[in-house]
Amino acid sequence: MDRDEIFDKVREVLVDALALDDDEVTAEATIMGDLGAESIDILDIQFKLEQAFGFKIAQGELFPEGVMQDPEYVQDGKITDKGLEELKTKMPHFDFTKLGDQRSIEGIGTIFTVDTLVSFCDQKLQAA
């Protein structure tokens, strides 16, 4: 499946889960900021992606959990260098270069885009 086809399927999932119009779903749109998703919506999106693509998604595979609570990875609301390394390994679908020098936990939300989901599905399908 090529990236465009994956994008179409991801868009359908987002339109369904977040009650959006097709044209609101652009590659750079942030899932939680621009598209208004909350944590329960992330779970809904996870379930719908599993159904659309036929793969299983493990807890914490799509969006970071656990890392954010670990004091070795996050201190004073900022991601440590060790935390960033951990995130890069666990979340290859995120483009961490977009973070720049920013290290606040909220920063993760700004790089969680539709494109991130497309990359996630692309990587999962290729690994299958």
Next chain:
Amino acid sequence: MRWMWIDRVVELVPHEKLVAIKNVSLAEEHLHDHFPGVEGGRSAMPIMPASLILEGMAQTAGILVGHSEGFREKVILAKISRAELDAEALPGDRLWYTATITTKSEAGASTTGVVELERPGGSGGGSGVETRSEIGRIEMMFSHLDQNLAGEQFPEHNFVFSEGFRTLLRTSGVEATF
């Protein structure tokens, strides 16, 4: 014991399906305010609030999900993905809620449900035959509170499945150890 919006579990296929009924009664206080008569105008119209029909479905689906996990998880309603109701439920009617699980994970579950209305004496045809027909479709998502993304801690005992739920299950003959 106060906030039960289903009266009996009539069918349970563990991990799959739960069917519950709710009898709408004129003894329910809120029906006299929903809606009251207007002086010099329209007479009282007791109608079951749609929000309580949704709550009935949430309880039906929530018990299905909770039971499938031995009531170890605190199952809470987190999202109503879809809710369509085509008709009103009046005193004397019986609502049938059928909930099924679509997906489940450690974080929560998604369910789909159908609401049916059974009206004694038929729907005005005068035949005296009870009719039971679909009047709604409701899709919901539940979260396992203890597995929340934010890492917030909650009291250990399962306050979600309280006395009221336990009594309902017992009187419905459903086996459950808490």
